[in-house]
Amino acid sequence: MAILTARFRGLGARRQVKRAHRRWRDTLLRTLSFAILVGAWLLLVSLPGLEKVPGPVSVLRSALGMSAGPFLAEAVRSLFRVTAGFVLGAAAGIPLGIAIGCWRPVRYLAYPAVEALRPIPPIAWIPLSILFFVHVESQIIFLTFYGALFPITYNTIAGVAGIDQRLIRAARSLGANEWHVFRRIVLPGTMPHIFTGLSVAIGITWLMVIAAEMIASRGGLGYLTWEAYTTFNYPTIFVGMAAIGVLGALSSALLRWINRRIMPWRNRL
């Protein structure tokens, strides 16, 4: 018996060593990945004809030399526009999707109209949004809202449609009323799809806010990046892009975290 456990322990140790090796190798490869990225950038900058493109060093220097206050203010402006559009899109899209998914008359009445508007890319609404809204803030928030609305609505509809009808029938036969069916079956069953919709939507709201800010030119990270180009402040373009990327990635990560907290039974999004 003792020999057996010892052997098992030995095996475990060897496996642990192997695993540690593997972890090392993986970290090394991941580091290599970033090294390749920076190397490719350096190589690109040294090519003839690309002298204007700043390298990683000058971008880093420009980022460190920037005064944090105004930069953060622009970031907060973009963040506000994204959040406002996203929250409005969720507030409109989730109920709309559930209504279309649950009630047949609503589906027949609303779905064709929604379907007719869907192929218009949200970017193409930019001129009309500027025409319709006097206030710049509402122009941009309308655009982020519009970008968020369709992915959320469509995924919610798909979620409701994917619910196993037998669950609903079983609940009804056990005496559940409409509210119970909705609260205990439809809503939890649709949640994973709603989160898929939300995670698509957050990407599109970031895309929309950058496009809208570049065109409307009233502050925000998109405007900062575009203005850096027009004022020949080239390293700032890349600082702006990095900030947009980091904030976008952070908001997606936040969404995934919430998803895990709300639905611990489903760990994959």
Next chain:
Amino acid sequence: MAVLRVLTPARALGAASLLGLLAAWTILVRLGVYRFAYLPDPLASVQVGLGFVTSWRFATNISYSAYRVWTAWALACLIATPLGLLLGWKRTAALVGFPALEVLRPIPPIAWIPAAILFFPGVEPSVIFICFVGAFFPVLLGAKQGVEQIEPQYFQAARCLGAGPWRIFVDVVVPGALPSIFTGFAIGMGIAWMAVVAAEMIAGEFGLGYMIWDAYALARYPLIVVGMVIIAVIGSMSSAAIRWVAGRYLRWAGNKG
């Protein structure tokens, strides 16, 4: 009876839905509610649209946009599909390749516009690059996830039967990933259309995005509506074409494609 079969309640309500949309548009324009006064009603839009569709300007703009989108999309598919297959198939490749790409992925294609103008001489390659960035990541992820979804038993079985890496690639990796690859193609096409409209608005000369922005700047508002409808029609036709191809050649994959 035949009438009843064609006119099911579902279709009647669907028609009512679309008519309601058109009626709401007409009423808002006719009554001149707020800024709707600047817009054409549906009939006037059709008139403006017909006049525009037969003009040379339309042909120029549409061919510019279509050329940019399709070139960028084809390039993205050619580069991102093999790359995605490799990243999904080989762990080492994924470890070396994916982190760097994950750093670039959250940057929306639109944010590349100033950098693209800096990289490339002239408008044309910049706009194509931006659409390329837009299409690249969905296609890449489609191919990568497609390979990752394949049952590991298939690889083991192929290896037991003596298949080398090339045979496994041809007989397991590619067919297994194909439905997901086509999904990536379709999403990539959609994002490329969004990106082209934005890029043309900001940097472009010619193209449908430039046209609707120009129409706004020159206060020719009816043209905005016409342009939006045309963009929607062409964009959804491009995606429908991809789905049609997928449906024809991937019948065995059910409706996953």
